[in-house]
Amino acid sequence: MSKRVSERLKNKAKRRAEGEMSTVCANGEQPGTSARSNSVILREVTQEIIPNLQTLVDSVFPNIFHENLFDIAYKMGELVRIAYIDGKLAGFITCELKNGVLYVSLIGVRVEYRRQGVGSALIQYAISFGRDMKKDIQLHVEVGNTTAQQFYKQHGFIETERDDTYYDDPPRAAFVYTKKFNE
């Protein structure tokens, strides 16, 4: 998750009543098995889908204040994809082109659809995009988010940096994970 996205947490936290969920990046045990479905479909974001997408993002990242994130998502074209499984909106990925890399700013799958290949379909989309553009793919992942780290490693990412002060409020460390195509 990018710092910019994380910083939105602060605003959102202020808006929330005390006692509500404060998870930054879900990393707990997830239900379900590794059952696979062949019916993951990726689509572009349309304006009509934005309310549903906001509900989805809220469920995965309860504290993110994403007022502008998805209002403009439908204009981001190839840098954003949403995933459906068995016809249900299940996940999303947003990327940016910055500092010469394809940067994954946010990826998430609704908890009830995890371990069914939805996240893989989304990250594979970014991987193909990076490969086609000959750009390395990079992202930050919170040091405590071992689930996401397993997931990225499974897709060939390696840890290339650690930043102990990447996230703040509260301060948390992040790894930079990279998949190289620009060599």
Ligand SMILES: CC(C)(COP(=O)(O)OP(=O)(O)OC[C@H]1O[C@@H](n2cnc3c(N)ncnc32)[C@H](O)[C@@H]1OP(=O)(O)O)[C@@H](O)C(=O)NCCC(=O)NCCS
């Ligand atoms: C990380 C995330 C996107 C993965 O999505 P997903 O749809 O569950 O991933 P997939 O089903 O495609 O999993 C692919 C592989 O990743 C690894 N993996 C995924 N979840 C895992 C878990 N809970 N524990 C261990 N390995 C895991 C496995 O190797 C898995 O393959 P397998 O199921 O055949 O064992 C999802 O867990 C999520 O949304 N997490 C919360 C948000 C988040 O942390 N985003 C990351 C940015 S900070």
